[in-house]
Amino acid sequence: MTEQKWDPNPLVFLLHFFLYYIYRWRNPKCSGALPPGSMGLPMIGESLQYGPIFKTNVAGWPVIITADPEFNHFLLRQDGKLVDTWSMDTFAEVFDQASQSSKKYTRHLTLSHFGVESLKEKLLPQMEDMVCETLRKWSSEESIEVKGAAVTVSIELNHLPCMTNTWLHVQELHFDIFLPWQMTINFAAKQIFSGDLENAPLNISEMFKDLVEGLMSFPINIPGTAHHKCLQIHKKVRKMMKDVVQKRLAAPERTQGDLLDHIIQDMDTETYIKEDFVVQLMFGLLFVTSDSISTTLALAFKLLAEHPAVLEELTVINEVLRLGNIAPGFFRRALKDIPVNGYTIPEGWVIMIATAALHLNSNQFEDPLAFNPWRWKNIQPSVVSKCFMPFGSGMKQCAGAEYSRVLLATFLHVLVTKYRWAMVKGGKIVRAPIIRFPDGFHFKISEKSN
Numbered sequence: 001m002t003e004q005k006w007d008p009n010p011l012v013f014l015l016h017f018f019l020y021y022i023y024r025w026r027n028p029k030c031s032g033a034l035p036p037g038s039m040g041l042p043m044i045g046e047s048l049q050y051g052p053i054f055k056t057n058v059a060g061w062p063v064i065i066t067a068d069p070e071f072n073h074f075l076l077r078q079d080g081k082l083v084d085t086w087s088m089d090t091f092a093e094v095f096d097q098a099s100q101s102s103k104k105y106t107r108h109l110t111l112s113h114f115g116v117e118s119l120k121e122k123l124l125p126q127m128e129d130m131v132c133e134t135l136r137k138w139s140s141e142e143s144i145e146v147k148g149a150a151v152t153v154s155i156e157l158n159h160l161p162c163m164t165n166t167w168l169h170v171q172e173l174h175f176d177i178f179l180p181w182q183m184t185i186n187f188a189a190k191q192i193f194s195g196d197l198e199n200a201p202l203n204i205s206e207m208f209k210d211l212v213e214g215l216m217s218f219p220i221n222i223p224g225t226a227h228h229k230c231l232q233i234h235k236k237v238r239k240m241m242k243d244v245v246q247k248r249l250a251a252p253e254r255t256q257g258d259l260l261d262h263i264i265q266d267m268d269t270e271t272y273i274k275e276d277f278v279v280q281l282m283f284g285l286l287f288v289t290s291d292s293i294s295t296t297l298a299l300a301f302k303l304l305a306e307h308p309a310v311l312e313e314l315t316v317i318n319e320v321l322r323l324g325n326i327a328p329g330f331f332r333r334a335l336k337d338i339p340v341n342g343y344t345i346p347e348g349w350v351i352m353i354a355t356a357a358l359h360l361n362s363n364q365f366e367d368p369l370a371f372n373p374w375r376w377k378n379i380q381p382s383v384v385s386k387c388f389m390p391f392g393s394g395m396k397q398c399a400g401a402e403y404s405r406v407l408l409a410t411f412l413h414v415l416v417t418k419y420r421w422a423m424v425k426g427g428k429i430v431r432a433p434i435i436r437f438p439d440g441f442h443f444k445i446s447e448k449s450n
């Protein structure tokens with residue numbers, strides 16, 4: 001009798017592997033019961049279907065999404081114990097997820113240069129001058145556009161899943177260029193490296209807008225994709241920052257008293273601060289100081305033009321931040337198994353604190369989609385602490401929160417007290433998943449006569 005040999009067919013093997021992978025993906029290992037949810041393409045309305053804590057996937061990662069105020073509040077007080085920060089692949093690549101000590105250093109440095117003391121001692125008068133000058137310039141224009149160009153980048157959207165019911169599904173994604181962006185990035189560059197971006201060889205503010213688009217895209221690094229473009233821009237801006245750092249290192253006697261001087265001084269004591277770290281940090285800071293504030297400002301402009309009765313209300317900033325959800329959520333990774341409501345979030349899983357869903361929750365905010373700054377007058381402190389966190393909450397809360405609030409308040413104060421404005425041409429707002437203004441908004445700004 002001839003012995004039958006098993007002939008491993010590579011196709012059969014691949015098929016088995018593929019089926020096993022799908023089985024594992026749909027039935028992830030867990031020592032208890034995983035929260036409900038589908039691991040397939042996330043769909044609109046998942047939180048309605050499965051409740052405030054559910055599993056899904058975000059850009060190919062298995063993720064637990066939580067819009068449960070109590071659980072979020074608890075989780076954000078467990079940083080370093082039950083959870084740690086996490087970011088999507090492109091963010092990690094571009095912002096170079098650093099060690100714990102360098103993360104702490106970044107927080108400390110940001111607070112020293114953009115925190116409350118610095119705001120009181122030097123930034124506030126500089127901000128006022130900058131805002132007055134910017135508005136004076138804008139008011140001399142026939143009309144200003146809070147968007148200059150639109151580039152369609154629909155390739156990635158075939159792959160990019162739409163995540164929660166609060167993230168609008170768009171077929172095409174456009175890209176904007178704001179005037180507020182130039183204002184915020186130029187101001188930040190002065191604080192960071194005494195930089196004069198208005199006369200720089202590269203138009204960084206324009207480049208950063210392309211970069212943002214790529215940050216939210218599927219991480220496929222081939223020419224033509226937003227991810228590839230994002231990495232190319234990252235390289236160019238880093239090169240420019242590197243030149244700045246090297247010039248400063250070559251002439252240490254020429255101090256400017258800015259954030260770059262501070263880091264260079266710390267190079268003697270903190271061993272992890274090398275040239276590359278400095279470049280990366282400056283790049284990251286330039287980014288965070290420009291994108292989110294300028295988007296909030298653009299949104300404030302539009303909402304205020306549509307609701308002139310609220311001009312007197314200081315609560316406007318809270319309401320714009322609540323509706324804007326500039327960061328629709330932020331991430332943590334479970335350091336251990338975490339029990340919640342009878343389910344288990346397994347160690348290593350990513351958790352997204354869905355702030356957008358909290359901010360638009362009709363149980364906490366009546367008529368949540370309405371722009372209503374008056375709601376903040378009677379709001380319960382417990383709602384503010386557990387259901388309103390545009391800057392995060394707990395130990396890792398945004399280190400630029402005060403700076404952002406003060407810059408926004410300064411801008412709106414000067415605008416409201418000294419200028420009138422009217423929308424000349426409106427446009428729609430899309431979330432994909434970050435907020436964008438595909439058609440731009442045209443305003444006419446004029447100085448009040450007395």
Ligand code: HEM
Nearest residue numbers: 107110114288289292293327390391392396398399400404
């Ligand atoms: C409207 C403007 C802004 C919004 C909505 C915003 C939002 C956020 C959020 C949601 C986080 C994550 C918090 C967490 O993981 O718990 C964060 C972190 C951070 N932000 Fe902001 N941010 C803004 C502006 C800024 C500015 C202007 C700066 C710098 C001057 C800044 C510096 C940082 C830093 C350093 C962190 C990391 C904090 C840490 O891990 O300790 N942000 N921000």
